[in-house]
Amino acid sequence: MSSHHIVRDDQEPALIIANGEACSSELMGQLLEWSPLIIVLDAAMERVMKLGIKVDVLLGDFDHGYTPETYLEYQYPLEIIRIEDQNSTDLEKAFQYLIARGIPSANVLWGTGRRMDHTISNLTNMVRYSDQLKIVILDDYSKVYRLPNHFEKWYTAQTPISLIPVGTVTGIVTENLDYPLADESLILGYRTGSSNSVQKDGIVKITYKTGDLLMMECND
Missing domain, CATH: 2.60.120.320 (Thiamin pyrophosphokinase, thiamin-binding domain)
Structure with missing residues (x-):
C-alpha cells in the first residue's frame, strides 16, 4: 500500500497514524489517496513500514529504544521530528507540528483501541487544538470530531x-x-x-x- 495521488498540498487534511488498533485496509486506502502529508508517530513506524506506506514525517520523543535515522534507508525523503517534551503525548506533538506549518486540518487513524488510556486521551485532548486545527479521529466503527457551536x-x-x-x-x-x-x-x-x-x-x-x-x- 502506498500514497500519494496528486492533491493540493496543505489544502486536503494531513493524515496522522498513531499506535492504536489497526483499521481496515479499505479505510486506510481511502484516506491515503487524498492525503498530501503522512505523519507517523514513532511507536507505530515499524507497523506502518510493513504495510508499504510512503511516510513523509516521523515524529515523537523516540523513547522506544530505536534510532529513527535507520528508516532513511527505506524511506526517503523522510523528515524526522524529535520533540522530547514529556508534558504532551506524541499525538499532541503532531497537532502542534501541523499548526506550526499552517495546515488547517488532520485525520487521525489508529488513534483508538488497544490502550484505553491512550484512547481517552486522544479523544479528549483534540478539543484543546480545535480552534487552530480541524481534527477527525476515525476507525472502522466511528468518526469523531468536535462540533462547532x-x-x-x-x-x-x-x-x-x-x-x-x-x-x-x-x-x-x-x-x-x-x-x-x-x-x-x-x-x-x-x-x-x-x-x-x-x-x-x-x-x-x-x-x-x-x-x-x-x-x-x-x-x-
Whole structure:
C-alpha cells in the first residue's frame, strides 16, 4: 500500500497514524489517496513500514529504544521530528507540528483501541487544538470530531449519533434526532447523549452555548 495521488498540498487534511488498533485496509486506502502529508508517530513506524506506506514525517520523543535515522534507508525523503517534551503525548506533538506549518486540518487513524488510556486521551485532548486545527479521529466503527457551536448536516434516517461532552456542555438544542435536547446540559460521567439516532432523512441541527461537544458518528 502506498500514497500519494496528486492533491493540493496543505489544502486536503494531513493524515496522522498513531499506535492504536489497526483499521481496515479499505479505510486506510481511502484516506491515503487524498492525503498530501503522512505523519507517523514513532511507536507505530515499524507497523506502518510493513504495510508499504510512503511516510513523509516521523515524529515523537523516540523513547522506544530505536534510532529513527535507520528508516532513511527505506524511506526517503523522510523528515524526522524529535520533540522530547514529556508534558504532551506524541499525538499532541503532531497537532502542534501541523499548526506550526499552517495546515488547517488532520485525520487521525489508529488513534483508538488497544490502550484505553491512550484512547481517552486522544479523544479528549483534540478539543484543546480545535480552534487552530480541524481534527477527525476515525476507525472502522466511528468518526469523531468536535462540533462547532452551530452545526448542520444532512443524514439518512436512523443514522446512529452520539453527543459526548468533554466536561460540561450547556444550552444544547437539537433538531431531527429521536431523543431531542431543548436547551439542556450534558456532563461527562453523569449525563451524555450516547446512542441517539436521526429521526428522518434530512438536516440535523445542533447548537450549544458553552463547553466542548464531541460528535460521534458510529456504526456496528
